[in-house]
Amino acid sequence: xxxxxxxxxxxxxxxxxxxxxxxxxxxxxxxxxxxxxxxxxxxxxxxxxxxxxxxxxxxxxxxxxxxxxxxxxxxxxxxxxxxxxxxxxxxxxxxxxxxxxxxxxxxxxxxxxxxxxxxxxxxxxxxxxxxxxxxxxxxxxxxxxxxxxxxxxxxxxxxxxxxxxxxxxxxxxxxxxxxxxxxxxxxxxxxxxxxxxxxxxxxxxxxxxxxxxxxxxxxxxxxxxxxxxxxxxxxxxxxxxxxxxxxxxxxxxxxxxxxxxxxxxxxxxxxxxxxx
Amino acid sequence: xxxxxxxxxxxxxxxxxxxxxxxxxxxxxxxxxxxxxxxxxxxxxxxxxxxxxxxxxxxxxxxxxxxxxxxxxxxxxxxxxxxxxxxxxxxxxxxxxxxxxxxxxxxxxxxxxxxxxxxxxxxxxxxxxxxxxxxxxxxxxxxxxxxxxxxxxxxxxxxxxxxxxxxxxxxxxxxxxxxxxxxxxxxxxxxxxxxxxxxxxxxxxxxxxxxxxxxxxxxxxxxxxxxxxxxxxxxxxxxxxxxxxxxxxxxxxxxxxxxxxxxxxxxxxxxxxxxx
Numbered sequence: 161x162x163x164x165x166x167x168x169x170x171x172x173x174x175x176x177x178x179x180x181x182x183x184x185x186x187x188x189x190x191x192x193x194x195x196x197x198x199x200x201x202x203x204x205x206x207x208x209x210x211x212x213x214x215x216x217x218x219x220x221x222x223x224x225x226x227x228x229x230x231x232x233x234x235x236x237x238x239x240x241x242x243x244x245x246x247x248x249x250x251x252x253x254x255x256x257x258x259x260x261x262x263x264x265x266x267x268x269x270x271x272x273x274x275x276x277x278x279x280x281x282x283x284x285x286x287x288x289x290x291x292x293x294x295x296x297x298x299x300x301x302x303x304x305x306x307x308x309x310x311x312x313x314x315x316x317x318x319x320x321x322x323x324x325x326x327x328x329x330x331x332x333x334x335x336x337x338x339x340x341x342x343x344x345x346x347x348x349x350x351x352x353x354x355x356x357x358x359x360x361x362x363x364x365x366x367x368x369x370x371x372x373x374x375x376x377x378x379x380x381x382x383x384x385x386x387x388x389x390x391x392x393x394x395x396x397x398x399x400x401x402x403x404x405x406x407x408x409x410x411x412x413x414x415x416x417x418x419x420x421x422x423x424x425x426x427x428x429x430x431x432x433x434x435x436x
Numbered sequence: 437x438x439x440x441x442x443x444x445x446x447x448x449x450x451x452x453x454x455x456x457x458x459x460x461x462x463x464x465x466x467x468x469x470x471x472x473x474x475x476x477x478x479x480x481x482x483x484x485x486x487x488x489x490x491x492x493x494x495x496x497x498x499x500x501x502x503x504x505x506x507x508x509x510x511x512x513x514x515x516x517x518x519x520x521x522x523x524x525x526x527x528x529x530x531x532x533x534x535x536x537x538x539x540x541x542x543x544x545x546x547x548x549x550x551x552x553x554x555x556x557x558x559x560x561x562x563x564x565x566x567x568x569x570x571x572x573x574x575x576x577x578x579x580x581x582x583x584x585x586x587x588x589x590x591x592x593x594x595x596x597x598x599x600x601x602x603x604x605x606x607x608x609x610x611x612x613x614x615x616x617x618x619x620x621x622x623x624x625x626x627x628x629x630x631x632x633x634x635x636x637x638x639x640x641x642x643x644x645x646x647x648x649x650x651x652x653x654x655x656x657x658x659x660x661x662x663x664x665x666x667x668x669x670x671x672x673x674x675x676x677x678x679x680x681x682x683x684x685x686x687x688x689x690x691x692x693x694x695x696x697x698x699x700x701x702x703x704x705x706x707x708x709x710x711x712x
Contacts, residue, residue: 206493207483212596214685217482317593320488328611331604409490 170392173198173403174383175234177225180208180406181413182316182353183240184420186263189380190238191402191424194387196394198401200232202431203417206407209316210243211285211352218287222248224433226256228405234258235392238383242352242375243285246293259386264288266382267349267375268297274371275305275347281340281370282309284351285316294351308343312336312352319354320416325361333358333365341366349373357419404428446668449474449679450659451510453501456484457689458592458629459516460696462539465656466514467678467700470663472670474677476508478707479693482683485592486519487561487628494563498524500709502532504681510534511668514659518628518651519561522569535662540564542658543625543651544573550647551581551623557616557646558585560627561592570627584619588612588628595630596692601637609634609641617642625649633695680704 174194176187180203187201202225204210210218222244226237237260239245239252245262253260271280271294282294289311298305314332323329340348348370350356356374363372387393402424406413410428417425450470452463456479463477478501480486486494498520502513513536515521515528521538529536547556558570565587574581590608599605616624624646626632632650639648663669678700682689686704693701 206489212484212688213482214688217684313597314590314593314599317590321589323590328604328607331607335604408493412488412490 169235171198171394171396172233172235173200173401174236174238175200175202175229175232176238176240177202177204177222177229177244178241178353179203179210179221179244180205181417181420184417184425185353185356185374185376186238186240186379187402188421189376190383191400193380193384194393196396196398196400198394200229200234200403201405202228203404203406203413204433205409205413209285210241211287211316212313213287215247215287215291218243218247219251222252226252228431228433230256230258232403236261236383236387238379239263240353240379243287246288246291259390261379261382261386263353263375263379264293264351265297266378267351267373268294269301270375270378271347271349271373272298272301272305274373277344277346278302278305279343279345279347280305280307281343281345281348282307282351283312283315283336283340283348283355284309286311286313288351294349308340308345310336310340312355315352315358316354319357324357329358329361330364333361337362337365345370347371347373350375405431407431407433445511447474447670447672448509448511449476450512450514451476451478451505451508452514452516453478453480453498453505453520454517454629455479455486455497455520456481457693457696460693460701461629461632461650461652462514462516462655463678464697465652466659467676469656469660470669472672472674472676474670476505476510476679477681478504479680479682479689480709481685481689485561486517487563487592488589489563491523491563491567494519494523495527498528502528504707504709506532506534508679512537512659512663514655515539516629516655519563522564522567535666537655537658537662539629539651539655540569540627541573542654543627543649544570545577546651546654547623547625547649548574548577548581550649553620553622554578554581555619555621555623556581556583557619557621557624558583558627559588559591559612559616559624559631560585562587562589564627570625584616584621586612586616588631591634592628592630595633600633605634605637606640609637613638613641617646621646623647623649626651681707683707683709
């Protein structure tokens, strides 16, 4: 892990970006686990979603998002978007001078720790599934594990529409999950930050024996571990400040984002990125 | 209508842009009606969709799309995206030196011509519905007509997923359309270029008495009329050339786009716009 040498760097904020609002599930877990850490969040709502776009485009967007957050003098960068983590994490780690945490490694590790049958299911966007990032990471930890993947493009629009627990959501979940279910996995990675909002429905389809892995919690744990190991946890004991930026429609972001982050999300500023 | 003074301007191509692949339904009707006209199509697949984004952002994107097509020396610009037509058409008409055709006026006119009960339904993206562009245009033509609108955010992802005629599509359509249906409209405007692919399902929900208006056909008619009135129809009688550009994933565009435009869509080039 890279270290930060300047004075008081432990009091700098944590930067978090996502293609839109989904990353707020990750931010929410970070704020729960590290209540004194200031954060700066960027949602690229002008170009959302990333999940159906190409690797080249997502990498370009990820670097533009990172550049914006770096201007806010962050001490650590969280890539709270599975697609961006799948496509851009290695390059970001190489090129940035601060530590970078993605959502895939923590989620994969948590799944490996939980599975007994060594059959893990992974669901995500087209991009995340196509990248095989979860499969590779899981197999780096344990070659004996078999993964079964399914891209679920309609899950994000369902969540954005607020249809997280109706007949339609159930029908869509059955369509996407029936094949994975029949294979007999015991662990299912929710490989997209929107999916935790569909937990009830996914649980209904998969049954109680299948453990659902939400990367958000695992990622917050990884952030804490990294900051703690490098002595970068803040020593302040005052209430944290959370700043929000979006590239489009702050009002819409606040309205939908409250479902993820509650009342602490009452203000968001419009950000203009370099490439957009 | 603005006129073009240079020599041979009638042989210049028609420019068409959309946020992604939906505009191919419009291009397809233009090619059917005007088989000798060359065309240049731009799909802004790196930033799709436009329907959930703000007016300011969509206007900016529309001008960047137009600027790209103008470099291809087009004689007329078709805004084949309802959201971009709703938000940006007036400004494009004012600022460009060539004629501009949107999809809303032709669709609205066709609906006004068809309705007998003077109750027209309009469905579209969040942006299109929020703009009230159809309602305003319909009421400019006939103040006595009442319009009933419904935003259908899940229709586009359903089409992109290829789920145009299954139980889930039917369930979603029922959810979005039942209120409009109960009002007793006799005409329904499909105010998004993706929706014609859901015609069967929409028809099933609305019943045979409700006439569905597909802007694509009406828009092609308007393009023909404008070119014809200004003497700008090509006189060549050779097979037309259709060029395709996208801002992301040409392969994906070709794969999905074939559903809309058939075998004539076999090649698409990556375009880099100024703002993106």
